[in-house]
Amino acid sequence: xxxxxxxxxxxxxxxxxxxxxxxxxxxxxxxxxxxxxxxxxxxxxxxxxxxxxxxxxxxxxxxxxxxxxxxxxxxxxxxxxxxxxxxxxxxxxxxxxxxxxxxxxxxxxxxxxxxxxxxxxxxxxxxxxxxxxxxxxxxxxxxxxxxxxxxxxxxxxxxxxxxxxxxxxxxxxxxxxxxxxxxxxxxxxxxxxxxxxxxxxxxxxxxxxxxxxxxxxxxxxxxxxxxxxxxxxxxxxxxxxxxxxxxxxxxxxxxxxxxxxxxxxxxxxxxxxxxxxxxxxxxxxxxxxxxxxxxxxxxxxxxxxxxxxxxxxxxxxxxxxxxxxxxxxxxxxxxxxxxxxxxxxxxxxxxxxxxxxxxxxxxxxxxxxxxxxxxxxxxxxxxxxxxxxxxxxxxxxxxxxxxxxxxxxxxxxxxxxxxxxxxxxxxxxxxxxxxxxxxxxxxxxxxxxxxxxxxxxxxxxxxxxxxxxxxxxxxxxxxxxxxxxxxxxxxxxxxxxxxxxxxxxxxxxxxxxxxxxxxxxxxxxxxxxxxxxxxxxxxxxxxxxxxxxxxxxxxxxxxxxxxxxxx
Ligand code: HC1
Numbered sequence: 001x002x003x004x005x006x007x008x009x010x011x012x013x014x015x016x017x018x019x020x021x022x023x024x025x026x027x028x029x030x031x032x033x034x035x036x037x038x039x040x041x042x043x044x045x046x047x048x049x050x051x052x053x054x055x056x057x058x059x060x061x062x063x064x065x066x067x068x069x070x071x072x073x074x075x076x077x078x079x080x081x082x083x084x085x086x087x088x089x090x091x092x093x094x095x096x097x098x099x100x101x102x103x104x105x106x107x108x109x110x111x112x113x114x115x116x117x118x119x120x121x122x123x124x125x126x127x128x129x130x131x132x133x134x135x136x137x138x139x140x141x142x143x144x145x146x147x148x149x150x151x152x153x154x155x156x157x158x159x160x161x162x163x164x165x166x167x168x169x170x171x172x173x174x175x176x177x178x179x180x181x182x183x184x185x186x187x188x189x190x191x192x193x194x195x196x197x198x199x200x201x202x203x204x205x206x207x208x209x210x211x212x213x214x215x216x217x218x219x220x221x222x223x224x225x226x227x228x229x230x231x232x233x234x235x236x237x238x239x240x241x242x243x244x245x246x247x248x249x250x251x252x253x254x255x256x257x258x259x260x261x262x263x264x265x266x267x268x269x270x271x272x273x274x275x276x277x278x279x280x281x282x283x284x285x286x287x288x289x290x291x292x293x294x295x296x297x298x299x300x301x302x303x304x305x306x307x308x309x310x311x312x313x314x315x316x317x318x319x320x321x322x323x324x325x326x327x328x329x330x331x332x333x334x335x336x337x338x339x340x341x342x343x344x345x346x347x348x349x350x351x352x353x354x355x356x357x358x359x360x361x362x363x364x365x366x367x368x369x370x371x372x373x374x375x376x377x378x379x380x381x382x383x384x385x386x387x388x389x390x391x392x393x394x395x396x397x398x399x400x401x402x403x404x405x406x407x408x409x410x411x412x413x414x415x416x417x418x419x420x421x422x423x424x425x426x427x428x429x430x431x432x433x434x435x436x437x438x439x440x441x442x443x444x445x446x447x448x449x450x451x452x453x454x455x456x457x458x459x460x461x462x463x464x465x466x467x468x469x470x471x472x473x474x475x476x477x478x479x480x481x482x483x484x485x486x487x488x489x490x491x492x493x494x495x496x497x498x499x500x501x502x503x504x505x506x507x508x509x510x511x512x513x514x515x516x517x518x519x520x521x522x523x524x525x526x527x528x529x530x531x532x533x534x535x536x537x538x539x540x541x542x543x544x545x546x547x548x549x550x551x552x553x554x555x556x557x558x559x560x561x562x563x564x565x566x567x
Contacts, residue, residue, distance in 0.1 A: 002066055033111060035061045044149055051072040086117050089146050092125070102201040135358065137206055139204050139206050147173060150198065150199065152164045157473070160473035161189055192355065192505015222345050225260040226350070238380070243515040246525070256399065257391055273319055274424050276552050278429045291315070293491050297319070299359035305475075312479060319561065326405065330347050331345050346375070411535045415501070416500060417499065418470040419493065422443070427533070433459045446468050452477075467492045468493045469495070502520050503516040503519075
């Protein structure tokens with residue numbers, strides 16, 4: 001330990017820490033902007049500047065503590081220098097706060113106010129960059145970028161994708177894909193974790209709200225909406241509720257008031273996915289198919305494996321994701337049941353995920369020329385629509401999802417949290433193979449938020465090894481170990497975003513580990529409260545196999561619910 005003096009008070013702190021880390025532990029607030037703990041500690045923005053006796057003015061996030069260090073965090077000169085640094089950042093930042101989508105949820109705006117910036121005295125040269133809206137998922141606006149590099153660090157250290165870099169030098173520096181290519185032309189997974197890292201609106205989702213408003217206004221169309229599991233535990237945050245608050249019932253009412261003809265649930269098709277995927281696992285185990293079977297519901301992960309590990313494509317489950325299975329069922333089974341021409345049914349998804357926009361747009365995702373899903377909006381875009389419609393969300397009465405594609409089990413709800421797909425699958429696979437009832441439905445070893453978790457399950461006397469991978473960087477490490485023969489599994493769940501869909505790139509900002517855990521617990525509590533908690537016991541799914549699909553893995557199921565990948 002070392003002794004330091006901060007703002008006139010003596011403290012004993014751990015050696016090896018930075019001034020910022022020590023101050024955090026002492027609950028002395030130093031403002032930060034480019035800093036992300038353990039991810040981006042590079043002293044780029046100089047907002048955390050402090051006065052260090054004998055060393056001048058130093059960024060607290062990089063300067064180490066040492067014995068006898070005397071630090072001032074709040075002197076008039078320190079405050080003046082922070083304001084000056086902020087003014088320099090603002091000098092070439094567009095002053096568009098009124099129209100900007102991050103307005104009132106922008107770290108730069110909040111900090112400028114906290115630091116007492118009253119005006120910008122400098123009118124510097126400004127480079128006018130083109131917007132990169134080349135992808136269906138993510139839009140980059142380099143004009144708003146403040147060069148904090150948080151997106152660069154997250155894309156590299158958390159996701160292992162490395163799609164973003166600082167290009168050029170000095171005033172010309174631009175954070176973009178290498179050689180200033182567009183995102184479409186590089187190996188971006190469209191996970192949107194960069195959006196959560198961005199303190200401003202330099203990276204955001206592609207806005208699809210206008211097309212959804214248009215669909216809702218089209219009286220000739222029968223517009224149905226599906227809502228992903230993770231949205232019901234996060235949407236409330238957009239209206240001031242705590243992360244993890246359950247708002248499914250209000251969400252349904254909000255959808256009705258917006259004018260959707262039917263309000264259905266992606267949790268229903270998550271149950272259907274389990275039926276197909278469980279069948280696929282069992283038949284690969286029995287017939288010696290490619291193992292480990294890798295889950296296929298996270299579209300960022302799919303894009304990642306196609307780019308980086310395409311030798312493992314035979315291991316991917318051929319199941320479409322629940323989002324796409326829903327669309328295919330809405331335009332076949334439901335259309336037939338209601339006597340509506342499938343071409344007149346429009347499917348809108350509300351998803352916690354930016355890559356879902358890309359998934360819906362993939363050319364593979366149609367049946368007989370009819371697209372599975374027509375439009376995808378994120379949790380954030382949905383909140384925007386509710387606000388635009390003047391709906392008083394917090395005071396809405398609750399309502400239930402429509403039948404039949406809104407009848408669900410607890411197994412489908414936990415899809416939205418890392419480990420949930422595995423747990424849901426194991427509940428079904430165990431009972432189908434062993435023929436007896438599970439005594440305890442919770443698989444504790446697959447729960448939690450560690451990057452990689454492992455478990456074993458006894459199927460008919462054989463120990464089946466499973467793993468859960470949380471985030472793309474961990475996926476890379478484990479796939480390499482599998483290829484090297486260092487690890488052997490039968491079944492692996494991969495979710496592209498840390499925490500699973502509860503941490504998706506389309507979720508409310510901020511999204512961090514603590515918030516992700518609360519949302520995840522919200523989903524577990526929904527599961528625990530349901531009467532039916534196993535996908536194979538979903539009564540609508542049982543009926544659909546009886547009357548329409550025949551068997552899991554059968555030819556009709558194959559046409560509607562399975563897909564292929566790009567090598
Ligand atoms: Fe997900 Fe899924 S869980 S991928 O995170 O399998 O987005 O919530 O909807 O499709 O069900 C997302 C969530 C979601 C699908 C399901």
